[in-house]
Amino acid sequence: MLIILALLFFMLPVYWLMTTAFKFGRDAFAIPPKWLLFDFTFKNFQDIWENSQTPRYLLNSIIVSAGATLLSLLLGVPAGYAIARSKSAIINASAYFFLLLLMIPPIAMLIPFYLVMRNLHLLGGYAALIILDAIFDAAFVAWMMRSYFQDAPREMEEAALVDGASPLRAFLSIALPHSLPGVAASALYCIIFSWNDFLFALMLTSPRTKTIPLGIMASFSSVEINWGEMAAMSLIAITPALIIALFLNRYFVQGLTMGSARG
Amino acid sequence: MRSRFKRSIFFVEKHYLLLLAPLLVFVAAIALYPLLFSFYISFFKYRLTDPNQARTFLGLANYINAFHDKTVVTAIRNTFVFVAGTVSIELVLGLGLALLFSGKSRGMRVMRSFLIIPMALPSLVVGLVWKSLYNVDFGVIPYYLKQLGLDMGRGPLGEIKLAMPAVILIDIWQWTPLVMIIFLAGLKSLPREPYEAARVDGASRWQSFWRITLPLLKPTILIVLLLRTMQGFKVFDIIYAATGGGPGTATTVLNYHIYTVGMVFFKMGYAAALANILLIIVAVLAVLYIIVLQRQQI
Numbered sequence: 001m002l003i004i005l006a007l008l009f010f011m012l013p014v015y016w017l018m019t020t021a022f023k024f025g026r027d028a029f030a031i032p033p034k035w036l037l038f039d040f041t042f043k044n045f046q047d048i049w050e051n052s053q054t055p056r057y058l059l060n061s062i063i064v065s066a067g068a069t070l071l072s073l074l075l076g077v078p079a080g081y082a083i084a085r086s087k088s089a090i091i092n093a094s095a096y097f098f099l100l101l102l103m104i105p106p107i108a109m110l111i112p113f114y115l116v117m118r119n120l121h122l123l124g125g126y127a128a129l130i131i132l133d134a135i136f137d138a139a140f141v142a143w144m145m146r147s148y149f150q151d152a153p154r155e156m157e158e159a160a161l162v163d164g165a166s167p168l169r170a171f172l173s174i175a176l177p178h179s180l181p182g183v184a185a186s187a188l189y190c191i192i193f194s195w196n197d198f199l200f201a202l203m204l205t206s207p208r209t210k211t212i213p214l215g216i217m218a219s220f221s222s223v224e225i226n227w228g229e230m231a232a233m234s235l236i237a238i239t240p241a242l243i244i245a246l247f248l249n250r251y252f253v254q255g256l257t258m259g260s261a262r263g
Numbered sequence: 264m265r266s267r268f269k270r271s272i273f274f275v276e277k278h279y280l281l282l283l284a285p286l287l288v289f290v291a292a293i294a295l296y297p298l299l300f301s302f303y304i305s306f307f308k309y310r311l312t313d314p315n316q317a318r319t320f321l322g323l324a325n326y327i328n329a330f331h332d333k334t335v336v337t338a339i340r341n342t343f344v345f346v347a348g349t350v351s352i353e354l355v356l357g358l359g360l361a362l363l364f365s366g367k368s369r370g371m372r373v374m375r376s377f378l379i380i381p382m383a384l385p386s387l388v389v390g391l392v393w394k395s396l397y398n399v400d401f402g403v404i405p406y407y408l409k410q411l412g413l414d415m416g417r418g419p420l421g422e423i424k425l426a427m428p429a430v431i432l433i434d435i436w437q438w439t440p441l442v443m444i445i446f447l448a449g450l451k452s453l454p455r456e457p458y459e460a461a462r463v464d465g466a467s468r469w470q471s472f473w474r475i476t477l478p479l480l481k482p483t484i485l486i487v488l489l490l491r492t493m494q495g496f497k498v499f500d501i502i503y504a505a506t507g508g509g510p511g512t513a514t515t516v517l518n519y520h521i522y523t524v525g526m527v528f529f530k531m532g533y534a535a536a537l538a539n540i541l542l543i544i545v546a547v548l549a550v551l552y553i554i555v556l557q558r559q560q561i
Contacts, residue, residue, distance in 0.1 A: 245383035
């Protein structure tokens with residue numbers, strides 16, 4: 001009984017969002033509410049697709065997520081490896097430095113970063129947003145990959161080192177290929193967080209580089225609030241993150257418990 | 264794994280430093296520099312709307328003014344109400360859910376993964392969905408409450424007294440599942456022996472919950488408290504989407520107010536000072552959180 005109540009509480013808003021996306025306006029706001037019997041339509045999706053901005057928002061979200069993810073992996077994976085394998089106290093301690101960095105309030109970073117980017121004339125482009133996303137993502141990747149490499153067997157790497165390979169070689173040709181599941185999980189996590197980010201995109205993008213969450217807001221602030229279109233666009237916005245999160249499960253939750261929830 | 268040799272704390276391996284260096288340089292350039300700049304600028308009056316872009320040195324005035332600024336004081340009070348409300352309810356509800364959904368059956372696993380959905384959604388979308396559920400004209404919630412004889416006036420987000428509880432409920436909806444999952448991990452790691460001993464002694468389930476489960480879960484409870492408090496101080500998207508800080512300043516939390524001061528009114532020096540205050544609060548919580556986390560595992 002309690003289980004059903006709990007499931008209803010957590011699932012009904014999601015159900016409402018999903019159905020509203022397929023409702024005509026008259027059914028979306030019918031009083032009393034129509035939960036099950038309504039005229040099913042793809043009109044909202046058609047409308048947002050024909051609104052020339054939506055494909056643009058999607059493309060921007062893809063560019064930013066891909067850019068931030070690639071940059072984070074490039075910087076974070078080697079760093080995680082170095083921290084996991086090094087015997088140096090300083091290098092090991094840097095892991096905690098990255099963990100602290102993850103927990104910084106985004107606004108505290110955003111305000112000075114905005115000024116710096118303004119002076120460099122980088123506001124409104126993709127670069128500023130990608131870089132700021134990547135700071136948080138890369139710190140997370142370094143931390144994740146550190147624990148991944150710590151748990152990975154090191155016999156093969158040690159054998160290579162004994163044979164005279166450098167640690168760089170051991171990383172590139174042995175450790176890295178064997179750690180692809182960990183790298184993939186980190187990548188998906190980065191994608192979710194860039195995809196869902198709103199605050200950074202709000203301040204750093206121009207109309208040309210707006211991402212999906214800003215698109216949703218835009219459909220909102222126009223003269224007439226179109227909840228159906230809002231729901232349809234939200235549905236598109238949540239789908240990738242939803243699929244990935246259900247896939248990742250454990251890693252996804254680990255990311256959230258690292259304190260980096262930017263919500 | 265401790266090394267057999269006693270090494271200097273300044274010892275670093277060249278190769279590993281090389282692998283770490285790109286990220287360190289990136290962080291230093293992109294994060295540390297702005298944070299230092301923010302510290303510096305917080306001692307100045309610096310408005311982007313000023314045509315001359317003048318920076319006037321004020322000393323500590325920005326920090327001192329903050330505590331006399333009525334909106335800031337309100338925002339800090341709202342932040343504490345928000346954090347206290349969300350964290351306490353999420354803690355109790357999350358533990359309850361964890362006990363409810365701790366079964367090992369396949370059905371339980373499926374239901375648990377359904378409960379992950381709220382936290383995977385962008386908080387902005389969550390805020391908007393609830394805003395429409397709360398809408399006084401066509402929203403589902405006021406409609407059913409009216410059926411029950413409760414009239415909400417201007418709706419949950421329109422009434423000054425109701426707005427903060429309504430926003431707290433949104434946060435509870437999105438983040439209680441996270442608390443549940445942390446508790447599930449905590450419950451899983453509990454030893455079985457005390458329960459068996461208690462059963463032999465004829466203790467009721469209620470007694471063994473209060474006398475065994477709760478005390479053993481203390482570290483997990485501490486982790487949830489610190490983590491959710493820290494995250495509570497950072498709430499932004501939900502407020503932006505659902506209320507914009509209103510009505511009046513009823514739901515203006517510190518984080519949202521900093522955004523308004525800096526990014527709407529462009530008072531950068533003042534915003535930086537406020538952001539630094541928030542940064543210090545969160546940093547203290549973060550350090551505590553990391554210490555507890557470290558003691559818990561490894």
